Amino acid sequence: MKRTKPTPGTAFSALTSDGRKSHKAIKLGGEALLKHSSPEMEVYFSHPQKKRPPSTFAAAILMPIFLALFVINSQTIINFFDLTAESSSIISLSTMLISSIFLGPIPYCLGRGNVWGLLLIHYFYSFNLSMSPIAICIMVSEIIKSRALAPHFIVLAMLLSLIFLCSKIINGKSFNKMVRFYANRRIALKALQVRGHITNKS
Known part of the structure; x- marks a missing residue:
């Protein structure tokens, strides 16, 4: 039987996968970068003062x-x-x-459109998912042994609620929209630099 690793969710995994591809394209530069951009996207992000960024509430409450x-x-x-x-x-x-x-670096990386923000979330969330079964087993054993059930039930309920909330936020539309906005902005601005360099050389 294969051992399944804890995953943050389908939507978040797709977001991370796209982020890795964009990060690789930026590192390669040139044509590889331009393939991830488009003239429409570059025009859209070339006037940042006219564009209202999506709400960052999802990222703020996640921390x-x-x-x-x-x-x-x-x-x-x-x-x-x-x-x-x-x-x-x-x-x-x-x-x-x-x-x-x-x-600490997660909000900064997400705001810069850097995939490291998503990777840090992935590692931290997966690490917590790995710890949670151990913590739940300890709580259940304490509930069985203890007469004061209420405190242990409250902490257990809080833990399960927090796991659910984290998954809901990082796989939600608001978080997805925010991450893609800043990732696309980074790609577009880098592509504009490449196009400007090509124009200057020609």
Whole structure:
């Protein structure tokens, strides 16, 4: 039996695939880049002050949701090992710092139309999906052992809700529209530079 990897969703996977192709075309430049652009697209993005970009709300709300998802997963696993308060605090702060550093570049990359924004989301979301079954098993075992069911049920419900929300956002139309807008703008502006260079040489 093949082991299936956790995937962020069909729409997001298609978005990432297109982003990789665009990134490769930009790196190659020349004709490879121009094939990903069109005169209409270049005219559209050549006057940015006249174009109202799509809402970035989806990307903005995704960051705190990602952070909350990571905190619940990591804290559930850390607490399971029954460490001293000092050790637990150090590990918790370290994981929070690492996740913040990891998430920090995402809005910048997405706004620049860089595929790394999507790749960071993919890696972070997949990592959380890998941790979530462990955290859920720990929560379920705590629910079985504990008489205070309500707190554990609330955290479990929050975890499942956050996973659902993340998937809904990154596969949603608003996020898709925003990412494609900035990716297409990057392609168009790079293509304009290439066309200008070709014109100057001729």
